[in-house]
Amino acid sequence: MDGNFFHDVYEVVRLIPFGRVTSYGAISRYLGAKNKARMVGWAMNSAHSLSDIPAHRVVNQQGILSGKDHFDPDSSMQSRLEAEGIIIQNNKIRHFKKVFWDPSSELL
């Protein structure tokens, strides 16, 4: 268990620009493992301890804040996203397509 996968996930999440979001599947696909989408979320679970990891910028493919419940009660995922200019409605990101950031396309 080298944790290389986790490290890669952390780096990608750290590279997410301000006011942008991405999906677990996009990250896993960027890493070359689209079937490991759940592992990305798992990596986040370990990453939530690190303040350097903007896990709030990572949502599911639908743009829903799936992991908002896993966030600290003091700093909710939605509040952080709204602080970045992202509009959230019904636990879902508005204009998700606009704020979506695909590492495979943008980062290249």
Added chain:
DNA sequence: TGGCTGACTTTCG
């Protein structure tokens, strides 16, 4: 060591 879990995604009904 073995088996359950999960912050997902895709597909069929």
Added chain:
DNA sequence: ACGAAAGCCAGCC
């Protein structure tokens, strides 16, 4: 458009 089920793999008892 909505709901339910399968697939996938690494970490954690």
